[in-house]
Amino acid sequence: MDNVLIREEIDGKSIIWFATTNKYIVVEHLVADILISINHKIHFDIISNDLSNSLNIPLKEASNFINDVYINLYKKNTSKEKSAAINFSEKPVTNYKALKFYKIGNLIFRIDYQSDFEEYLIHPKFSHLEIPKTENFTKHYQIYTENENTILFENQKFIGVWHRKDIHYFQGKFSMLLVQMMHQKPEDEWLGVFHASGLANDKKAILLLGDSGNGKSTSLSILQANGLTCLADDFVPVDTSKQHVHTFPSAISIKRNSLPVLLPLYPELENTAEFHFKRLQKIVRFLPPNNSDYNLNLPCNDIVFIKYIPNSNLDFKVISKVEAFQQLVPDSWISSNPENVTTFLSWFKHLNCYQLSYSNNNKMVETIKNILNDDI
Amino acid sequence: MNKDINNNEHKEEMTRKEALKKIGNYGKYTALTALGTYLILNPKKAQAASPEPPGGGF
Numbered sequence: 375m376d377n378v379l380i381r382e383e384i385d386g387k388s389i390i391w392f393a394t395t396n397k398y399i400v401v402e403h404l405v406a407d408i409l410i411s412i413n414h415k416i417h418f419d420i421i422s423n424d425l426s427n428s429l430n431i432p433l434k435e436a437s438n439f440i441n442d443v444y445i446n447l448y449k450k451n452t453s454k455e456k457s458a459a460i461n462f463s464e465k466p467v468t469n470y471k472a473l474k475f476y477k478i479g480n481l482i483f484r485i486d487y488q489s490d491f492e493e494y495l496i497h498p499k500f501s502h503l504e505i506p507k508t509e510n511f512t513k514h515y516q517i518y519t520e521n522e523n524t525i526l527f528e529n530q531k532f533i534g535v536w537h538r539k540d541i542h543y544f545q546g547k548f549s550m551l552l553v554q555m556m557h558q559k560p561e562d563e564w565l566g567v568f569h570a571s572g573l574a575n576d577k578k579a580i581l582l583l584g585d586s587g588n589g590k591s592t593s594l595s596i597l598q599a600n601g602l603t604c605l606a607d608d609f610v611p612v613d614t615s616k617q618h619v620h621t622f623p624s625a626i627s628i629k630r631n632s633l634p635v636l637l638p639l640y641p642e643l644e645n646t647a648e649f650h651f652k653r654l655q656k657i658v659r660f661l662p663p664n665n666s667d668y669n670l671n672l673p674c675n676d677i678v679f680i681k682y683i684p685n686s687n688l689d690f691k692v693i694s695k696v697e698a699f700q701q702l703v704p705d706s707w708i709s710s711n712p713e714n715v716t717t718f719l720s721w722f723k724h725l726n727c728y729q730l731s732y733s734n735n736n737k738m739v740e741t742i743k744n745i746l747n748d749d750i
Numbered sequence: 751m752n753k754d755i756n757n758n759e760h761k762e763e764m765t766r767k768e769a770l771k772k773i774g775n776y777g778k779y780t781a782l783t784a785l786g787t788y789l790i791l792n793p794k795k796a797q798a799a800s801p802e803p804p805g806g807g808f
Contacts, residue, residue: 400789429781439782442774447788545799567797586800608800627800696789703791707798 376413377452378712381406382719385695389719392451396710398703399451400696404428405443412440412448466516466527475511476503478556478623479668484511488518490651494658495524495545498649499624502662513555515548546609546707549624553611556668557620565612565718566708570677571626572605572619573597575746579605579619579674582742583702589682592632593738595661599639600739602746604663605670614714617721618671625660635735636661675724676745677702680738681731688737690730698727 378393388406390399401409404425411421418440426436470486472493482505487493496517497504516527524544526533528551536544550567554560571582571594582590591607598604606622613620628636628643637643640661648659679693679701699722708718728745732738773786 396793396795398791398793400791402785402787404785405788429779429785431779431781435776435779435782438774439776439786442786446771446773542799542801543796546794546797549799550797566793569798569800609797700789700791703793706793707796708793 376415379409379413380712380715380719381410382716382723384699384719384723387696389699391715391719393710393712393715394454395451397451398699399447400700401447405447408440408443409448412444418444464532466525466530466532467518467520470516470518472497473507475505475508476500477505478503478552481513481555482508482511483513483515483552483555485515485517491519492517492524494649494651495541496548498658498660499627501649501660502625503623513551515551517548549609549622550611553609553620553622556622557611557613557671559613562709562711562714563614564709565614565617565714565721566706568610568612568702569608569705570610571607572610572674573742573746574603574605574619574670574672575743576603577672578746579672580742580746581610581619581674581677582680583677583705584680588680589632590680591626591628592635592682593680593742595626595628595632595636596639596735597739597742598664600743602743603665603670605665605672607663612674612721613671614709614717616671617673617717619674620671621665621668623663623665623668625662628659628661630659633659676726676728678728678730678742678745681729682733683731684733686731686733688730688732688734688741690728690741693727693729695723695725695727698725 380391382389383403387400388403390401390406390409408421408425418437422433422437422440425440426433429436467488469488471489472487473484474497475482475484485496514529518525522538523535524541525535526544526548534547550561568581571590573580573582573594582593584590594604594607604626605619607624607626609622609624611620611622612618633643643659643661648657650657677698679698709715730738730741770787770789773788776782776786
């Protein structure tokens with residue numbers, strides 16, 4: 375049987391997705407044709423002959439090339455590496471330092487934190503959703519750590535265990551459980567979760583992307599103070615059925631060096647948004663998103679790679695989709711369900727991709743609003 | 751990967767550059783050399799929050 379390969383053509387290149395390894399490979403169209411032919415079990419002699427004729431090169435060179443494509447691209451991505459599964463069937467521990475309750479719309483959930491460490495991982499992002507103790511919760515999470523492994527239970531059911539070096543995957547899993555619960559869609563109804571800031575006007579959404587430290591969250595905070603709605607920060611879910619950006623109400627993480635810019639807009643950052651974890655010697659600041667319509671979801675046609683560069687002039691330009699794709703994919707979780715991959719590639723193909731660097735906040739706000747208002 | 755590099759941004763840039771690869775060496779057959787350039791991209795293995803900033807380890 376053929377292996378599952380999915381192909382999409384974007385900006386003069388072909389993207390091939392391999393189901394076995396969940397990798398995306400950007401190649402020339404001819405190489406994609408070769409990979410598809412190999413997958414259809416077409417004899418190498420026939421493929422080599424075709425390549426030799428179309429490029430007007432000796433058959434031997436064409437044959438070597440086909441063999442290299444097979445070894446380097448096809449074979450490597452159609453044989454699966456075995457991964458060790460961790461089985462964990464114990465019951466959760468019973469000693470917890472803090473029990474906290476949270477409300478998102480009509481959903482109420484309880485989280486038991488074993489220590490400051492687990493609380494530090496989750497609570498600051500959701501503290502604006504905290505409510506007094508109640509018996510009427512639908513989900514009960516228990517989080518504890520043993521030997522540097524953090525363990526998560528949901529309603530007494532084991533969800534997973536993550537080593538400290540993978541702790542951002544624990545936080546991601548917890549956020550994903552909330553997304554699924556809030557929007558009542560299981561994991562395979564999500565196209566992906568993007569490491570971005572999601573903003574919207576009343577009609578559509580836009581994603582701000584960029585490496586950590588480029589100022590995504592700061593830009594988002596400035597934009598939400600200027601009339602746009604924050605749909606999600608850092609963890610932006612997009613569904614499969616409508617390809618809409620959905621809201622996720624975790625608070626916006628504020629770095630110390632953003633404070634001078636943001637304090638005039640958000641005086642509360644000085645005190646109320648600050649969390650001290652003395653034993654961990656950590657101070658973190660989080661700003662609640664301004665959206666309280668937790669069902670909000672909107673289409674997205676535009677993504678912007680944003681960067682704050684001190685003392686720079688505003689530089690705004692369209693970038694190639696291939697360039698955007700190579701920056702987006704390694705930073706994202708994309709569903710590995712083949713149907714969802716097809717939808718993701720088709721959705722991405724129709725996005726407008728931009729790059730924006732700035733130092734003047736007003737000009738940045740104007741540019742983002744223009745994109746959302748289709749004035750570009 | 752160079753272990754001395756602690757900056758996430760540098761790491762990510764390096765990963766992207768390393769993602770650009772070439773199949774074989776075809777000498778004078780420049781058409782094949784151009785054809786054999788490819789980019790390999792790994793999405794995250796699971797949903798993730800932002801990793802801790804450099805120096806922010808526990």
